[in-house]
Amino acid sequence: VTAIAATSGGWRLVAPVASPEEADAVLAAGADELYCGAMLDRWVRAFGEDDLLTRRQGRAAHLATEGAMREVAGLAAARGRGAALTLNGRYTAGQIDHARELALIWQEAGGTAVIVADPALLRELERAAPRLERHVSLLAGVFNPASARLFADLGATRIVLPRDLSLAEMEALVAAGPAVEYEALALYQRCEFIDGMCGFRHALRLPTGTPSEFRYERRGARAVACALDPEYEGHGCALPLQAASGPVRHLEGDDGTRPRCAACGLARLAASGVRFFKLAGRGVPGEWVTRGVRFLRAVERSQAGRGDAAAIPALYARTFGEACRGERCYYAGGEA
Amino acid sequence: VTPAALEEACWIDWRAPPARLPPGRRAYLGHETCEDALPPVTAARDLARRLRGEGRSLSLVVPFLTTAGLERATRLVSGVREVDPRLEVICGDWGLLARLACERCLALAVARTLAAQPADPRLLRVLAPREATGASRILRHLDGTEAELRRRPPSGPFLAHHRSTWLDRGEVVAWLRSMGISRAELSNVGQGLAVSRYAGWSWSLHVPWVLVSAMRGCPGEGERLRISARCPETACAPTAVAWRCGGLPAELVRRDNAIYYRWIALPPGLERMGVDRLVRYAGEEG
Numbered sequence: 001v002t003a004i005a006a007t008s009g010g011w012r013l014v015a016p017v018a019s020p021e022e023a024d025a026v027l028a029a030g031a032d033e034l035y036c037g038a039m040l041d042r043w044v045r046a047f048g049e050d051d052l053l054t055r056r057q058g059r060a061a062h063l064a065t066e067g068a069m070r071e072v073a074g075l076a077a078a079r080g081r082g083a084a085l086t087l088n089g090r091y092t093a094g095q096i097d098h099a100r101e102l103a104l105i106w107q108e109a110g111g112t113a114v115i116v117a118d119p120a121l122l123r124e125l126e127r128a129a130p131r132l133e134r135h136v137s138l139l140a141g142v143f144n145p146a147s148a149r150l151f152a153d154l155g156a157t158r159i160v161l162p163r164d165l166s167l168a169e170m171e172a173l174v175a176a177g178p179a180v181e182y183e184a185l186a187l188y189q190r191c192e193f194i195d196g197m198c199g200f201r202h203a204l205r206l207p208t209g210t211p212s213e214f215r216y217e218r219r220g221a222r223a224v225a226c227a228l229d230p231e232y233e234g235h236g237c238a239l240p241l242q243a244a245s246g247p248v249r250h251l252e253g254d255d256g257t258r259p260r261c262a263a264c265g266l267a268r269l270a271a272s273g274v275r276f277f278k279l280a281g282r283g284v285p286g287e288w289v290t291r292g293v294r295f296l297r298a299v300e301r302s303q304a305g306r307g308d309a310a311a312i313p314a315l316y317a318r319t320f321g322e323a324c325r326g327e328r329c330y331y332a333g334g335e336a
Numbered sequence: 337v338t339p340a341a342l343e344e345a346c347w348i349d350w351r352a353p354p355a356r357l358p359p360g361r362r363a364y365l366g367h368e369t370c371e372d373a374l375p376p377v378t379a380a381r382d383l384a385r386r387l388r389g390e391g392r393s394l395s396l397v398v399p400f401l402t403t404a405g406l407e408r409a410t411r412l413v414s415g416v417r418e419v420d421p422r423l424e425v426i427c428g429d430w431g432l433l434a435r436l437a438c439e440r441c442l443a444l445a446v447a448r449t450l451a452a453q454p455a456d457p458r459l460l461r462v463l464a465p466r467e468a469t470g471a472s473r474i475l476r477h478l479d480g481t482e483a484e485l486r487r488r489p490p491s492g493p494f495l496a497h498h499r500s501t502w503l504d505r506g507e508v509v510a511w512l513r514s515m516g517i518s519r520a521e522l523s524n525v526g527q528g529l530a531v532s533r534y535a536g537w538s539w540s541l542h543v544p545w546v547l548v549s550a551m552r553g554c555p556g557e558g559e560r561l562r563i564s565a566r567c568p569e570t571a572c573a574p575t576a577v578a579w580r581c582g583g584l585p586a587e588l589v590r591r592d593n594a595i596y597y598r599w600i601a602l603p604p605g606l607e608r609m610g611v612d613r614l615v616r617y618a619g620e621e622g
Binding site: 048118119123124141143146147148172176190192194196197200225227229231236237244246248251 | 369402403449455461473493502508532549555561581583
């Protein structure tokens, strides 16, 4: 298992990147580890660009070439930081070879870890890609210590805790769980639906204003955009649904100026044994990520890092330009 | 119509059990998506006694479980097993599955929540034959220019993926079999089903309600979706609320904290695929 150096002795911040340029910026901002997806041409030809490979849609949210994979892994290694490849689909028979191949490419590229949800893939990678640490994605649904033990027995070195657990439930899990690393979500992108149990598609359009991606075909002098679903109107989990009593009311949007945030709870989680804190959102604008990393680092340095949350609202307002509000709390609206 | 070789099973909501059930059918009790909606041990044992008295086989369905929920569910399984030693546990939690697998004395199945089938109802449109959805529309780029947007037909591997599940891989089935698990539950997804038959392995097919997604808890008043781990209700009662959206090929229904759509038509070749059980809801046996 690769030893991963960190920029500080405290919280380890794990940040998403979708290009070498973003990797450079995010590392400079103080991230301890990177994570990314990779969507190569051969996958796209068979399965398109939606969320089947990593539960994140669009090539803009992924590295698109083996060269980019090597570059990102190299940038992280040059600074002594870790870099994880997200492979958190539950792959069907026609997909699993591609997922396995990506893991091997990542190992050769110098990546340090893979993030998986598929127990059989996890088990296989311990043998096939032994230089990679194996992180269990929140999509695997590790909700209790017995689940964590099962995945540890299958070769997991880190468990990413589901964001559907409350702080108290995460504490209980870690207290009784196996001796592996634990990671929790800290910022951005909270949904009402449970990640690992949601069958709604995240198709081609990113939720952030990032341009949609379509495959263009030349028809004479015209270029025609082609998509699997030209009637696509957004994430299934965010459809404008109507009940007899009125509209189904979703959570408020989550963007770079008013993100969902777990900063108030991180000191408590750190005290319970959670060492890694993840910023969600592969494919969101890179400046959101760097801003988020700086914010969480500032929280850690402040009294809030030692459990006094009083400083956080001002830090949040200063960073994101809006006051923090209870309904933006990441974990269960701030409930214990 | 159920093919003759298939076992019939029927979901029973323990909170409102029907007075009468069709004879001979296996009974599913428990809850698929909420640990707070699992029955207390006493109520489960009483219902299990009644169902066993009617000569039925029992399947206890358990959802994903928090640390506290895992201990409650373990006690529930033990309590119901005292009534029916041949109890089958359909488990939506890896931890409970691993724990029960160690005991090697129960029939174990993987629940739909872990099968993770592609279940967005819009897939019915995406995977429909091309002639049925040939429309195009104008797409406006962010720079203001426009392009015609047309449908691209799905590839063969894309189609195959959406009719299967990650459980349908030899190495996955072998691993589950090594734990003593011999069955998985599937939804009758509208895009069709194409899974493989494996020795010593069975699939159950739930008809007509296709599980799309689940939340941690039920919405608050007025269908306000929540992320809280705390239940908004003091008394848990079965809930079914229609959710409509223009253009969706199937209407969604929220049942408690989970979302379903209805799909009746059975795929061909159930026996060939190793599907040996149909699971319906009490009152919708058909």
